[in-house]
Amino acid sequence: MNGNITVRRVGANEASRYIEALADVLIDCVEGGASVSFMLPISRTTAVDFWTRVAHGVARNERILLVAEDAGGDVVGTVQVVVDQPENQPHRADVAKMLVARRARRRGIAQRLMAAADEAARDAGKSVLVLDTVTGGNAERLYAQNASMRAGWQRVGVVPNYALMPDGTLCATTFFHKQLA
Secondary structure: OOOOOOEEEEOOOOOHHHHHHHHHHHHHHHHHHOOOOOOOOOOHHHHHHHHHHHHHHHOOOOOOEEEEOOOOOEEEEEEEEEEOOOOOOEEEEEEEEEEOOOOOOOOOHHHHHHHHHHHHHHHOOOOOEEEEEOOOHHHHHHHHHHHHOOOOOOEEEEEEEEEEOOOOOOOEEEEEEEEEO
């Protein structure tokens, strides 16, 4: 089913080489309606600038960048683990920008990215993960399904009108947490 997909951590020295490919995935997801902090129309400059900042964060060990690549080496998905947290939360990390290109969905890539995020967080000495996602969206169903499959994600609650969808309509956001230890 997903045997031709490789999920791996991108090192600090190579993160900048992935900026253009990651920009493609981000643009695809936002144009497909994903509420991941960007509005329509999303420009290539906006997407490249975002991934440039991410690459700098990887170089400063503030975040872990994971990518999913197909057999041809094309990036089809990504997720980040934000490990740089306040002084009183050294044990926590945020899971951010879990994206899978529309052409690659329904192949188990998101689940593989999330499993890799768990492993990367554990390797970084983290014991608590948190994330937020659009209420009622595909990602919320993924995290809720993972909770029922004993993957450990627990729904915390919903904040109405928390963010905007790419088209400008308000949306609620659901928060989840996971205990790794």
